[in-house]
Amino acid sequence: MAIQYYVAVVLLSILLIVLSKLFSSRRKNLPPAPLALPIVGHLYLIKNSIHQALASLSDKYGPVLYLRFGCRNFLVVSSSPAVEDCFTKNDIILANRPRTMASDNFSFDYKSFPSAPYGDLWRVQRRLTVVELFSTLSLQRSSAIREDEIRTVIRSLFRLSLQNGNSTVDFNDLAGVFTFNSMMRILSGEQFVKEEEIGGEKGKEIVNGLREIFFGNISAMNVCDFFPVLRWFGYRGLEKQMVLLHKKRIEFLNRILDEFRRRNAGFSENSEGDEMKKKKKSPVIETLLRLQKLEPEFYTNDLIMSIILMVFVAGTETTSATIEWVMSLMLSYPEVLHKLRYEIDNNVGHKHLLNESDLSKLPYLRCVINETLRVYPPVPLLLPHYSLEDCVVAGYDVPKHTTVMVNAWAMHHDPKVWEEPEKFKPERFETVVGEGEGFNYKFIPFGTGRRACPGNNMGLRLVSLALGACIQCFDWKNNGEYKTCAYLSRSTLKKAEGLEAICTPRKNCLQFLSQL
Template sequence: MLLYLILLIALYIVATHLNNKIKNLPPNPFPALPIVGHLYLIFKNKPLHRTLSQLSSKHGPVLLLNLGTRRVLLLSSPSAVEECFTKSDVVFANRPRILLGEHLGYNSTSLVWSPYGSHWRNLRKLLSHDILSNTSLQTLSCCIRKDEVRSLIQRLINNQNQTVDMKSAFLDFTLNVITRMMAGKRYFGDDVAARVAEEAERFREMMAETVRVGGGVNALDVLPVLKWLAFGAAERKFIALQEKRDRFMQDLIEDNKRKMGIDHANDRRMKTMVEVLLSLQDQSDAQFYKDETIKSLMLVFLVAANDTSLGTIEWAMSLLLNNPDILEKARSEIDNQIGFDRFVDELDLTKLPYLRCIILETLRLYPAGPFLLPHESSEECTVGGFRIPRGTMLLVNIWAIQNDPKIWENPTKFNPERFEGIEGARDHGFKFMPFGSGRRSCPGEALSMRIVGLTLGSLIQCFEWERVGEKMEDMAEASGLVLAKVQPLQAKCRPRPAMLKLLSQI
């Protein structure tokens, strides 16, 4: 009986493999096992982006994987990615339905996971024009980012010459920036207002739970049968977290409604993101700008903006600590352009091209998301000469592309000079896509570059930095949807003598 079962499985594997070749599907690693498919190939100790990069190196840059019940098109070729996001951009404009999206605030009404169509286009226009445009970022919230950078500087001054948990400091900083922009409140730091202490504690617990629950891919998305086993508890955790976040965001909306009622005559007061969105409820189609839509935008903004900015700042500082000559070159640029009688400002960032090169090189080596958020084909198409069936999930390994020795010279070397003369992230085309490409590229690129540029520039300008101990900073990567360091950054700093007078005025 066992022999017949083994023969049956072998016949299934061979028949499936031959069927893929006959149908002109992309290369498919052999064998694809029944039920689990190629999942056995990716459960390794290495970070997932490195594991999938090795698979692509072995089987080709256009690869078809069967991950449980999911058919996944894995790309690590700039030309294939260009084909998907130009010729077939509309075909791949949809998102797959996954639990990670639905239960962490990214449901069908959200900008990130909404199906491609009129609702998504309205959401995209709303966020791009009213919240994240350069004009809005400058007029509505530039002083918030400046204030929080000053608070971060003061925190470091208070801990000078001591070992500082930089990741914790950066996390508090980025979340304060985002929550102040979003709802006018700060929840981290010793100076959190007593009136919001309980609310701040709720928020901190919610964000900690988000990291614990949402740190990886949910097994139920590739093997739904697990729902009937103990894995169903994971889904319940997702649902419970989303309910908790939904209640918190609704409370923020109600609080901002009360604030708008009290200060309705004060047009000069800086408005929060929530207030801007609420004001559109009275001016536009209330059905579209209802509270549910605002909450989904807030959750996307909170999670996506924080992950991108926090990780990039931490990776950049780690790289600079390991490359003091590059740190000194960046400091010299700031000293020459800004001087010592004022702090770096967002408007100064255009005068600091080498600082921008450092940020772009950091994003090349350590993109915040090693994979672009998944897409899904809405109809059959071709990519790289292969037939791609309808309903195929598209996964782009941008880490593999941005670290490919066939594309980049000495790709593992931290070399900001390679970006000199490059105006923006998209000038390298599909070889460099830290913010994605096509219709569903990240609308928060301008905000992220402002936060990272201002923060990094201020830290370089104000402090002398050194590693903790003699060893180089550990650059090992953790596995997950967000590229984080295995060992959080710790460092020591002291105010620069030339900046003491200015720092004393904070």
């Protein structure tokens, strides 16, 4: 009886809150919305992938919607003028993230960079990550690592092709090896997957294990965020899974830090080894541990682990998914593949492996990647924002405590903005002038505003290098029927079936491939 009484009180409280919001909202000029049902709100309308369901609602009711999922209010934005409104005049108001069950468990008490409230802590972390990882100077210094990792991948593919004739490549695993190894070496100077393990079961096992640790099967938001009462009852063990995954992550990150400390224990502050390392770009972990010695109260172990975790979570899955999508589209559109190969052959040649300094000579390569990001944005619903004050978007009143979701997928497929949006046409980006503010807020695969992804240039370099080198060195064909089906894994748009392709070394590249 006691449990039933408490449940009844909670449900009655939720109903009263909902009714009070409904009556108060009538006095505001809220954006349009479909009919909301009691308690569940508009959740009954989400019957397929959420980004596609929201796009359908936007087609019917307009590009700015005000929806309610359970006890939470959402502003759904699907047009460039509304996005510009959100992240220019309302950028500070919307510079926070909503509190969710996932961020409660994964954000190190909201100290991690992606989830931290907008303020001094967030600004310090953004400045640190930009300076150490994503500034132009940092990207130039870390280019040698990315080039070395793609050289290792190409060398492994060449070795496998010599052993087995034509080699069948699992692009999901190959992209995972390249991105995880690149990020790990930038952070610590070490690799996850050794060269002899690439293309084998051991390499696949390591990549799958890393994905399990860093991503698990956890979504950014779930039903417990819409109905908090379910959290009290441990609904489907969701929070228990999060707690166990976070514990696994901490153990893994502590092993990385302990191993780094052990490896570098022989260097004193003024040793010759340290002087040699100062001439090079120090691994990011070394910089973080040095800062910890200077300010241990601020640079705690939790803060350092949260930065490392952010790099892996934000910088690997979306990048590897994009690499797989680009190559899939290349095999589906051979005329695009031939045009790209012609550009690479004429501007890079066959005497050396493509490197990052060559990328500026390959404008069509960038068009191909941009078009892939348009058709298959890696995060179709951008990370949510949260309004701390009332504001006005596209002429509508938006109450404080509203979660703002930008539907990048809907914007990238809007026929009013993009001619034949369902077609893959890289040439459309040849005629678009400039890339400031996402082509006037029409193209936003990395978000926009002050909480946009700071690692977009790193991601573009990784994708460009991987795709350019693979096209330069090998001929490719599908190993079976090509399918474009996509699904939303956690928050990332991925291929429903992994890409397996057959690669054959190009004859005019055999000489430099044999010398890699």
